[in-house]
Structures are given as structure tokens and as C-alpha cells.
Amino acid sequence: MVDSEGARRGRPRGGGDARARLLAAAQRHLEAGDLAATSSRALAGEAGVSHTLVNFHFGDRQGLVAAATALRIAPHDLLESVTVGEDGLDLPRLVRGIVALWEHPDHRAALTRLARDLAAGGPRAEAFVDYLQRSVLERLQRALGVERGRVATVAIAGTLFTRYVIGLPSMAALEPREVEQLLLTAIGERSPHR
CATH class of the missing domain: 1.10.10 (Arc Repressor Mutant, subunit A)
Structure with missing residues (x-):
């Protein structure tokens, strides 16, 4: 045409x-x-x-x-799916989505390998770190403000690393719902009752 x-x-x-x-x-x-x-x-x-x-x-x-980088569900897609209005985020839905993604048996192993690769550095890490900075951290900062966006990033990364990457026993023992509540508390958001 x-x-x-x-x-x-x-x-x-x-x-x-x-x-x-x-x-x-x-x-x-x-x-x-x-x-x-x-x-x-x-x-x-x-x-x-x-x-x-x-x-x-x-x-x-x-x-x-x-x-x-072989991600089936990209972080920016997850953020887009929980966007409210111009720049707002539904934080409880975001946290549920993150935990569900990492708990899913089809994604957990691939995400854990990716996280370990990133921690080790190398050619793959630089591009993905740039992607995370532009697509995730900057998006969180627009929605939550600079400082709270940084806090959310640290809370999410720390939780993912301790629970899924290194399997810290006290974190690995938590139920997914408890992980969600922990993340929401760390970000400074009250969890709605389910």
C-alpha cells in the first residue's frame, strides 16, 4: 500500500x-x-x-x-504494565509482578544466571546495566522521586540477590507473600489487604 x-x-x-x-x-x-x-x-x-x-x-x-539478553519478560514491560496515569506506578502490583516472575519455574533459573553474569562483569553486563539505568531506575525515579526511586532499586535488587541469587536461608525460607510485604515495607508503601 x-x-x-x-x-x-x-x-x-x-x-x-x-x-x-x-x-x-x-x-x-x-x-x-x-x-x-x-x-x-x-x-x-x-x-x-x-x-x-x-x-x-x-x-x-x-x-x-x-x-x-534472553529475557522473556523485560523489566520495562513489567513497569509499563503497572503504570498509572502519566508517571505513577501501582507499587503493590509491581512488587507482586516481580516476585511472581522470579518465583516462576520457567524464569527463575534464567534470571538467576543473568544476575550472576551481571555480578561477574564482562561484556554482557555493561549493556544490561545501561538498560536497567535507563529503563528501570530512571522510570522508578520519575514515579517515586529520585531518593525513593533509589531506595526502591536497592530494596528490589537486595531482595532478588539475597533470596534468589545466593539463597540466603532466612530470605529463601519466606513465602512469596512475605517477600512482597517485605519489599513494600522497604519501599515505604503500605500493602493493601488481599
Whole structure:
């Protein structure tokens, strides 16, 4: 289909394997350690496809980074799903979503491996840390304010690390509902009764 100015509408051109080629390019840069500094246009150029296919297949660059790090549910998607109004967040829903994601048997092992990889540093870590800074911490700070956003980040990261990554016995023994309450208390939010 062509509009009145001659531009094509619909799916951008790039071939049936465009998604796989974009993902492969992003993963090469992830392993090389320069994905954080590589633009969507550069990745598309390397893949031999239109840069508009990044948005078409992944939603945006954040989605491509999340896919390149093999996350099935990206943190920015979870934040988007609990957004209220312009910049607000439903914190109880966010906390339930985080805990449910990490408790899910299909996700827990992959997320734990990713967390350990990030803690060890390396090429994968830099791009993902940049992604977390831009897509998670800055989003929390917009919704909660700078200091409370930092507190929320520390509470979430600390809880995930102690419960799921190293399995600290007193944290691992908690029921998921108790983990949710702990997180909400640390963030300074009252938990609604279920």
C-alpha cells in the first residue's frame, strides 16, 4: 500500500528473517561489550534491514536489548504494565509482578544466571546495566522521586540477590507473600489487604 506521498505503509522491508538478524547483531555487540554504545540504526545496518524493524519486531531498542539478553519478560514491560496515569506506578502490583516472575519455574533459573553474569562483569553486563539505568531506575525515579526511586532499586535488587541469587536461608525460607510485604515495607508503601 502506498499513501498519497508515495511512502510504503505496513510492515517495513527487510525479509522474513529480519528479526533473527537484528537479534544476532545485538547479541554480537552484547558479547563484544559495546551494545550500550551501538545505535538501533547501526544494528539495523549491520543486519541489512530497515531501522524501523527494531520497533516493528521488538517495540523499541529496550525490547531488542532485553531479547538479546534472553529475557522473556523485560523489566520495562513489567513497569509499563503497572503504570498509572502519566508517571505513577501501582507499587503493590509491581512488587507482586516481580516476585511472581522470579518465583516462576520457567524464569527463575534464567534470571538467576543473568544476575550472576551481571555480578561477574564482562561484556554482557555493561549493556544490561545501561538498560536497567535507563529503563528501570530512571522510570522508578520519575514515579517515586529520585531518593525513593533509589531506595526502591536497592530494596528490589537486595531482595532478588539475597533470596534468589545466593539463597540466603532466612530470605529463601519466606513465602512469596512475605517477600512482597517485605519489599513494600522497604519501599515505604503500605500493602493493601488481599
